[in-house]
Amino acid sequence: MRYAMAIDTKKCVGCSDCVVACQIENNVPVGYCRDWVTETVHGSYPNLELELRSERCNHCDNAPCVRCCPTGASYIAEGGIVLVEGDKCIGCGACIESCPYDARFSHPEGYVDKCTFCIHRVRKGQEPACVSACPTHCMYFGDLDDPASDISRVLKNRKYKVLAPEAGTKPQVYYLV
Amino acid sequence: MASRRDFIKISALGIGGMALGAGALKLLAEDSTFDPFSPITQFSRIPTYCEVCFWKCAGWTYTDDKGKIVKVIGNDEDPHCNGRLCPRGTGGIGMYYDEDRLLTPLVRVSENGKQTFRQASWEEALGIVAENLKKIADKYGPESLALFKHGSSGHYFEQLVKAYGSGNIVSPSYAQCRGPREVGWKATFGTTVGSPEPTDIRDTRCLVLIGSHIGENMHNGQVQEMSEAIDRGADIITVDPRYSTAASKSRHWLPIKPATDLALLLAWIHVIINEELYDKGYVEQYTFGFDRLKQHVRRMTPEWAYGITGIQPKAIRETARLMGSAAPSVIVHPGRHVTWYGDDTQRSRAIAILNALLGSWGRRGGFYFDESVRLPEFPIPEFPEPKWDWRATLDGRFPLAATGISNAMIEASIPKEGKDSRIKGWFVSGTNLPLTIPNRPQLEEAIQALDFMVVVDTMPMEVTGYADVVLPECTYFERYDELRTSPHREPYLALRMPAAAPKGDSKPAWWIAKQIAEKLGLGSYFPYEDFKEVLDWQLKQVGSSLEEMQKAGVKQFERRSPLYLKENEPFTFRTSTGKIELYSKEFEQYGFAPLPNYTPHPEPPDNYYRLNYGRAPMHTFSRTSNNPNLTDLMDENDLWVNPKVARIWGMKNGQEVWLRNQDGVISSFPIKVRITERIRWDSVYMVHGFGHNNKKLSRAFGKGASDSELITNPVPDPIMGGTGMRGTFVTFLLEEPIKAVES
Amino acid sequence: MNEEIIISGRNIPMVDPHLNIWHWPISVYLFLGGLAAGILFFAGLYTILGRDKNLPTAVKWSTFVAPFALVLGLIALFVDLKHQWYFWRLYTTIRIESPMSWGAWVLLFITPLSFVWSASYLGELIPGWDWKLGILKRFDRWVQANRLPLAWIMAILSLILGIYTGILLSAFNARPLWNTALLGPLFLTSGLSTGAAAIMWMSGKKDERQFFTRIDLILIAIELFFIIHLFMGFLAGPEVQLEAAELFLNGPFTLPFWGLVVGLGLILPAILEMLELRGWKIPAALPALLILIGGLLFRIIIVEAGEITRYLY
Ligand SMILES: Nc1nc2c(c(=O)[nH]1)N[C@H]1C(S)=C(S)[C@@H](COP(=O)(O)OP(=O)(O)OC[C@H]3O[C@@H](n4cnc5c(=O)[nH]c(N)nc54)[C@H](O)[C@@H]3O)O[C@H]1N2
Ligand SMILES: Nc1nc2c(c(=O)[nH]1)N[C@H]1C(S)=C(S)[C@@H](COP(=O)(O)OP(=O)(O)OC[C@H]3O[C@@H](n4cnc5c(=O)[nH]c(N)nc54)[C@H](O)[C@@H]3O)O[C@H]1N2
């Protein structure tokens, strides 16, 4: 099993529903977020290109945040989901420094927090909160090892990219382009 | 001199709000535990439909085992949302948790010559309202009371005001929003567009957006269907001077010069007729005035339009052909907020005509025939016949207006040359007039002249600062409301019911309206103890019940007629000719151009830029700019400036500037510059709804600038009274302007 | 014009607009760790080489600094932890891949060792010193008897500590400035240099001082060599590292780094040391202090600048 996410930049409108849905579902304190949306504009008027991307922890296959954690608080759970166990975390910040995507943050209570791929929902057979809220249906979540899953199909049929592949982290959030 | 109705920014209003204070939000945060596997497992779900905008998505409010509201998600069975709310709907719970909410009635008092609000009991506040309404009726007649309303609460106060004897009822959704489109469409097809728009985007092959910025305009079902259309490879053509989100998803983006759309539309009609791309059978069978139209657009070539719009003739032809080849599965979107330049009804007509030529009205992938449930009205006595109504406030202008015009109603509240004003009292609910209505000086002058003004709102918005009495409504999470009956592909009903008891002393609008009615001796118009009785009665008339709806939230009913026109089906349109009027008999009769024409509009003078505005997907007008969840996504608007302009002015990204419009009005607050290629060099752009000046809005106060405040010269649409709001020109003030000391 | 912005209002404390998770205590910790490592390394080394007689400051007196440096360093580290009272979690596991874990464990052993080592010289330092308690006396005797094996352990542990304070940062690939194999050796060298400087300063014996001045000069030379190669590497590297180098070549860190760290913290003391070797009268404290301050600033700047550099995507 290898959970992954694919996000269709051709459909994403940058509305940030994924962000607010995550904040509410996961009790993310106001002022913090586990996912965020970026906008990139290239060119000059009127020859322009725009890309909107909903970003979060990439649940990297080769996760430096897990490697550098001195207590084992950061670990890899089923399906490659990278998690943080709050009461093992000393808040040293090593994992935050190690993530090329700035996907982690220090929760006001001291431990490190980040996207969990909504494992609590996934275990119940539901989709992550952001995926199930996205009004444009531009997010896909599922098991890459299952060739029949939506995500496997969409990655088979579409061109995609990952973020900062040169960082060598083998990210598992794919962007359809 | 202190005016009688000082705008109260800071006031005794504090105490109540403060007492409840920060608590709510902290609660949200406090539950956090180390367990990433979300602690809450015991949920109950209660049906609702969303009130953050007028799309009215049905959803479920989730409460935890302690009855605390934790989230709201879409109802899978609802065609408005298909189980997914938009960010504003998802963040809607912030409206319930906002610690700045109005929680007790407030009455205006004078203390040491300073005006302030004092908390009052409902009994006292309602007493003051009833007493003043009686006074107005006795002194000037009940017609002198005007109701400004928007949203769900409007229904109950409309009932109250009609029972009281006034027909002066207005909503900003007409003269500031979709009025021109409805009139243009009705003149053409004999029927208005309505809401939600019956655009069959899901199945379309070509979607043409003229200004309509779907994706930023987050009207949920449309956004979802546009995404589906992208998936299906539909062609999207976007006409917008700004590189909108929709433009970025389009096969063709036509970066039009602002205010010139009519020329483009006429050129498209020209190409479609000349290259015979139109739906011949449809045009022949259903339309009236084709030859006159053909004659009319004869000279309106793409080359002609190029000189006006800046759009290459090649692009005009190519896009026209694209529409032609997709027809009738094509939608030239009627838009929604269409009060732009004062000739908006004519632009809407041109759009309607284009659709008629393409045969998209009543066709799959074009416009479907929507249907709604016919719900019987709960029996109440006949309303008294008012001696005059909103029509009188138009003074013979705007003959095709179908409802009151807000600015005309405001005008009618201002005494003129020895003549007393017609309107003496205002009842306002669910509309934040200062940030909604153009021409604020006129609005303030009118308010100063009033005998009495009462405002019902959930938040201490600007409009409440002008009121004599402020009545706190509870939020949509805390009340029953009318059943949602809006039309769709299939008729549906949706229920809103409370998921929690009203906070503080806030109350539902139906209760407020009923209390006032009783005090005025009009109790017979509210013949129920609880609004639930009305819902149950109505539901039983259509074979359902409140109990059923409390479980299901939404219910689908059978259609009574087909969704689309059948091949060559005889069909009578509700126009004077029974046909789709390409040539409008009605307009001709009223002396308006029966075929639309392009007329030039003023252009910004040197060093001035056209003020363009629009929506951010995470906010609704001014109502969400204090919402804790949504301000977390965006807490102020910024001013989009083209890099060329920024260079001329030496502006840097993030720099704060003030804006001054052509009439010398200066923005109350600075706005941060965003230097971006997405805007033209002749315009600037900002999201509408920011620049709040009421300090009680702890998050929104002073954040960003208000477009409304700068729109002081609305251009009236002579046909129906719409207020064209895009003719505002602004220049930059790089330093804080010295302001007159507040008296 | 190209634009890259976050549009969902993200503004997380200590992460946006750029990372600021590690603050000066971390730099102080790295500095004190490096300093202690340098001191203990020299003490261990010259004990093993049997030079405790002619290098008494190195072997004995300077080591009194080490326990304080280590404890202060640990306090600094602790101060910058965000979930402090879970500190003990460090010692419920050994994570081979985590430099932090290595560091925690090394410190667990080297800190008491540094106490024991310096305490064992208390008798020599304070004539008539008496441990009073019998058990302490016995322990002191045991230490004296096993000095050589303890010196070996100390030398090895201090080397690990020195390397650890160096590679801690370079283990973070995510920060282009730190993402270089040269940073580890550079920090190690700098740590040894601060250790040598401390010994130089404390030593009352001319020959010992000159000996460590020579060592220090060599270390400074190595440091300068590493620094030049560091930037050559960056300039030949990918865009993100070019941007990192920009911070130092034409950015906010240009003056602090080249002026304070390289100029006042390396080159000036090196000149002073050379003059001293040529027989000029230079107060011993001057070059030593410059080197110590330079070493601290170096760490502060590298930590801070590193957090600004990031991947682009
Ligand atoms: N400058 C400018 N002006 C515009 C527009 C623009 O884009 N720019 N857009 C125009 C358009 S398209 C429209 S439709 C109108 C919209 O105009 P409005 O509907 O007036 O817009 P809002 O600013 O959202 O104001 C809504 C008010 O209702 C209150 N409210 C929210 N929920 C409730 C409730 O449950 N009960 C009660 N009683 N009150 C509630 C809010 O607190 C707020 O005061 O604005 C128009 N005006
Ligand atoms: N998120 C969110 N969504 C909303 C709302 C909200 O408050 N928030 N409000 C809802 C309501 S009530 C309404 S009425 C709709 C309004 O939504 P729309 O009907 O889509 O709004 P418009 O104001 O007509 O369109 C704004 C766009 O018009 C472009 N524009 C400006 N001038 C011109 C011009 O001269 N020609 C052309 N072709 N384009 C021009 C602007 O650049 C901008 O992209 O949104 C609805 N959806």
Ligand code: SF4
């Ligand atoms: S909810 Fe969907 S469309 Fe909206 S920003 Fe997130 S990914 Fe994009």
Ligand code: SF4
């Ligand atoms: S994105 Fe960052 S936090 Fe997530 S697994 Fe990769 S390195 Fe770790």
Ligand code: SF4
């Ligand atoms: S902050 Fe917590 S999760 Fe991150 S590396 Fe340190 S202990 Fe591990």
Ligand code: SF4
């Ligand atoms: S998967 Fe869950 S935790 Fe991760 S961003 Fe989406 S909603 Fe948040």
Ligand code: SF4
């Ligand atoms: S479109 Fe969004 S804000 Fe409007 S009703 Fe639906 S969920 Fe609510």
Ligand SMILES: [Mo]
């Ligand atoms: Mo609107």
